Amino acid sequence: MMGKYKLELVTILAVLIFVAAFLIVSSGGAHSFTGSDDQGSAKIAELTGRPAGSFAPIIPQYVPPGSEIESSLFALQASLGGILLGLVFGYWLGQRRTPPGN
Amino acid sequence: MHIMEGFLPWQWCLVWWGVALPFLAMGILELRAMMRKDRVYLPLLGVCGAFIFILSALKLPSVTGSCSHPTGTGLSTLCFGVFITSIIGAIVLLFQALLLAHGGLSTLGANMVSMAIGGPIAGYAIYRLLRDTKVSLYVTVFLVTATADLVTYIITSFELALAYPAQAGGIPASFEAFFAIFAITQIPLAIVEGCVLALVFKYIIALKPEILITLKVFSEEQILRTRHLDEGTPAPGNRL
Numbered sequence: 588m589m590g591k592y593k594l595e596l597v598t599i600l601a602v603l604i605f606v607a608a609f610l611i612v613s614s615g616g617a618h619s620f621t622g623s624d625d626q627g628s629a630k631i632a633e634l635t636g637r638p639a640g641s642f643a644p645i646i647p648q649y650v651p652p653g654s655e656i657e658s659s660l661f662a663l664q665a666s667l668g669g670i671l672l673g674l675v676f677g678y679w680l681g682q683r684r685t686p687p688g689n
Numbered sequence: 690m691h692i693m694e695g696f697l698p699w700q701w702c703l704v705w706w707g708v709a710l711p712f713l714a715m716g717i718l719e720l721r722a723m724m725r726k727d728r729v730y731l732p733l734l735g736v737c738g739a740f741i742f743i744l745s746a747l748k749l750p751s752v753t754g755s756c757s758h759p760t761g762t763g764l765s766t767l768c769f770g771v772f773i774t775s776i777i778g779a780i781v782l783l784f785q786a787l788l789l790a791h792g793g794l795s796t797l798g799a800n801m802v803s804m805a806i807g808g809p810i811a812g813y814a815i816y817r818l819l820r821d822t823k824v825s826l827y828v829t830v831f832l833v834t835a836t837a838d839l840v841t842y843i844i845t846s847f848e849l850a851l852a853y854p855a856q857a858g859g860i861p862a863s864f865e866a867f868f869a870i871f872a873i874t875q876i877p878l879a880i881v882e883g884c885v886l887a888l889v890f891k892y893i894i895a896l897k898p899e900i901l902i903t904l905k906v907f908s909e910e911q912i913l914r915t916r917h918l919d920e921g922t923p924a925p926g927n928r929l
Contacts, residue, residue, distance in 0.1 A: 591921065594827055594891050598884040605881050608752040618754025623842075624691045624791070626755055626870045627849065631696055634853045634863060642695040645702065645795040649787065660789050661746045664781075668742030675732040675739070679896040 690760075690803050690845040690871060691785065694793020701852045706798030709775070712806050716776035723773070730769075733893070733900050737765035738777045740889070744882060745781055745804075751874040759882040760841050763834025764889065766809040767816055768906055778805025803844040812837030826894075826907055826915045827887040835883035842871040891919060 612618060632639040651657040697705075723730055744761030751757055765774040782800050785791040792800045812833040819829040850864035858865075893901065894916055902909045 591919065594888050598888045601881050601884040605752075605877055608877065609750050612752050612754055613750065620750045620754060620756050622748060623751075623755050623757040623871050623874050624693065627845070627867060628693050628696055630866055630870055631849065631853055634855055634866075642693070644694040644793060645699055646694065646793060648694050648790055648793055650790040651788075657789060661748070664784060664789075665743045665746035668739040668746070671735050671739040672743070675735050676892070676896065678732060683896055 690757075690800065690842050691782075691792035692796040692799050692845065692848065694786070694790070694796055697796045697799055697848070697852055699795065701848070702795040702798060704798075705796075705802050705848065709779075709798045709801040709806060712772060712775040713779060713801075716772040716774075716779075719770070719772045720776060723769075727903075730900065730904065733768055733897070733904075734773075734777075736889075736893070737768055737774075738780070740764050740886070741777055741781045742784075745785070749878055752877050753874045755870075755874050757842075757871070757874045757878055759878050760804050760808055760838045761882070761886075762804065762809050762841070763812050763830065763837045763882070763886050766812040766837055767830060767833055767890075768901070768904060771806065771809045771813050774809040775801065775805045778809070781805075799845075799848050803848060804841045807844040808837040808839075808841030811840035820907065826911060827890065830887040830890045831883035834886040835879040838879040838882050839872065839875055842875045843868065846871050895919065 613620070628639055628642075631642070651660055741761040744759040746758070748756045748758050760778075762774055762778055765777050779797075779801050782792055782797055782804065786793050786797055786800075815836045816829060816833045819832065846864055846867035849867045850860045853863055854860045855862040855866065894912055898912050898916060901907060901912055907915075
């Protein structure tokens with residue numbers, strides 16, 4: 588029984604270790620958990636001696652008007668993936684369960 | 690790993706677009722040939738794309754005190770190789786550049802080279818190295834996925850170091866600084882991503898092993914043996 592679900596157990600364990608490490612680090616209150624992309628941009632600003640705001644887009648782009656909108660668009664992206672995933676696995680499961688000839 | 694719009698000099702934008710375009714062209718040709726041959730691969734292609742969509746949308750906190758996102762390109766790399774993965778990755782990055790201001794059109798070439806091309810190439814190398822050995826399929830999937838994820842961020846660090854060498858220490862010092870921001874944050878995320886995609890691969894083997902066999906991802910014997918071990922059923926050697 589345990590052998591059958593070994594991979595599931597390993598994955599759950601990895602996630603639990605990850606969550607526990609996050610809880611320990613975040614409980615210190617010393618980190619703001621900003622995005623590494625933003626940190627990268629800040630490092631570029633530091634290396635060039637220019638403020639991050641002075642990097643004008645080469646090609647104009649749409650910027651979500653607020654972090655709430657940005658979060659919802661990220662959620663939309665993940666949900667599109669989730670819908671597709673559910674659809675395909677459901678389709679395969681249906682195929683498996685349908686007797687041949689039906 | 691997204692390099693934001695305007696944060697890369699236009700000369701470097703052109704260089705990375707120049708590197709990315711041949712891969713995209715090859716990807717389109719491969720995809721067309723595959724779809725003409727048999728559309729049975731389309732659902733698996735959907736699963737691979739869905740994973741890149743989901744995982745690259747998740748900004749997860751890491752133990753280094755910052756947030757980053759997995760890439761999800763490992764599964765596609767295993768099943769379809771580097772060229773088709775470059776197409777799927779490009780679609781996700783384009784979505785993020787156009788709608789989320791995450792990355793940009795000028796930096797899309799550089800972001801494609803790191804996430805949709807460079808990471809998958811490294812993952813594919815691991816796959817080719819381990820495919821015909823006795824290493825467990827799931828360990829192979831784990832290593833391919835984690836490597837593709839981690840190398841993506843190493844390449845981003847390299848791209849930025851080339852464009853912005855430090856005044857003291859030049860490109861190596863700059864690479865070290867970007868590596869500390871991107872790659873170290875990514876290590877725990879890459880490990881978790883590897884475990885999750887290995888688990889997904891197990892369900893694909895359980896539900897649709899014939900696609901993996903047809904695509905020659907692993908040999909029929911390897912897949913049957915793994916399925917037998919997972920389920921404790923039919924002896925290896927029975928055809929599907």
